[in-house]
Amino acid sequence: MSDQHYQINPDRTIPWNNLPKLPIDASLYRDLDVFEGLGKAKAALGKLQGRSIAIPNQGILVNTISLQEAKASSEIEHIFTTDDELYKAYSDEASQVNGPAKEVLRYRESIWSGHEYLTEKGEFDLGYFEQVYRTMTQYTDGLRKPFAQTYIRLGGSGPNAGKPIYTPPRGEGILEDLMANLIQFVNDVQQPEIDPLIKVAIAHLQFEAIHPFRDGNGRTGRIFNIHYLVHSGLLDLPILYLSKYILREKEQYYANLSAVTQRAAWKEWFLFIFRGIEETSQDTFQKITDILNAKDAILQVLEKQTSIARPESLLEAIFTQPFTKVRHLVDKKLYAENTARQYLNQLVELGVCEKRKISGGDYYLNLELYRILGS
Known part of the structure; x- marks a missing residue:
């Protein structure tokens, strides 16, 4: 895709203060392959929504699947805990939990804290993003300081490890301006031509490019994905979590993010996100089915073999x-x-x-x- 409709970031070591504001030019997503991927993602998501509303107690689904999301999203940021440690921690009093499991559970708490905030306010605002960020990190600050030196560096142990791969915007009033534009974009219901799944893909990348906080931006951005799907009416509850998919495709995820900033390669980004929504919807649908089937089978055993x-x-x-x-x-x-x-x-x-x-x-x-x- 040509960059004539999207100003790229030519030098990854310099703050991208010219990050284009939203909305992006429609030509960047008006593509047959993009629309085909969008259609598959919407079909899978609709099937999941239909399955989830049939569950008598949705707390079963919400509690269990959000734990797995918290674990996968935290692993992307190199915060590791085992399933056993996490499930035990969730069963314990908060005062008994420490280490990585505590941090993972804070992520889960952030999902619900943000969900409640959004339900009460009715729309996104800066307070929403700060609520999620503060609950997760336990920091009390807000947006990055204007001239704080922030770089996104390549991880690993290869020859290029530690080199800057992206430098987010910074400067007096710049983050405030970009976040205000992002918030206006996600709240704008006067854009019916932009499908909500196209919108969430754009908004997620924009948030990661702004990188508004000193820590927890990746996790905050992934939580935003969940809440936007609920806010836009595609799901009743936050049950679709992309972190497992992103964790599995982590290298491609960051490559696609970089490709947008360096080459305006939006098509690949949309296809990546839509494939993740499709696969994760199918996986979650199957998990719901398996949980309900297991519950019904065990109930029959209890009714026949016990006096519980x-x-x-x-x-x-x-x-x-x-x-x-x-x-x-x-x-x-x-x-x-x-x-x-x-x-x-x-x-x-x-x-x-x-x-x-x-x-x-x-x-x-x-x-x-x-x-x-x-x-």
Whole structure:
């Protein structure tokens, strides 16, 4: 794609203060391949939306899948934790959690903090982005200082490791101006010709190019993707998470970002994002189906082979998170403590759960949910 409709960044070591404002020229996305990719992504997303609204308790889906998103998105930033550590941390009191698991759970908290903020405000503003950023990083500042030296450097250990691959804009009032333009773009409902999926692809790249905060920009940008899909009416709840796809295609993700800034290669960027939405929608659809099927199969076993009271409520509880503790069932006022322990131990005998002794406490792992989330 020619750069005649988009001013590129010729020197990656100099702040891109001439980052083009939005909207971009329509010729940059009016392409048959782009529209074909868009159509596939929209079809897969629509199928996912239809499946998700059929779930009686959407908390099951939202809780479990957002944990996996938090883990994958954090791994992109080299924050690693195991599934076991993460699921245990989610089961514990906040004061008992530390290390990488705590940081990953803060990402998940940011998803919900931003979702609630957006629901209350009804539109995006700078406060939304700062809310997500502050919840995740625990910093109290806002936009980068005007003349803070910020470079995006190549990672790894190769010969070019450490070299700047992009220098975001900086200077008095520049970030404020660019963010105001971005916010106006995402809130503008007077642009019906721009499909929401085209819009989210443009806005995500623009946010990453602005790089408004001193840390957490990648994670904040990925959370924005989720919230924009909900805000635009394509999903009811934040359940489509692209981080697993981006983590798997991390090298291509950054190459495509760079290709837009260096060569105005928007077509490749759109195709990459649309393919991610299509594949992730299909993967999430399958996870929902597997979770519901597993839950129904276990319910039949409980009804036929046990005298457990309110088995549906017990299953709702153990499918809300991979690890369950006796305290969880008591706190939900489902059962008295001794009854809760008895029922969880019955699930162990039936092979539904595995009992693990961790740090002196008993944790009951839902084996099917653990398998589905890890697939």
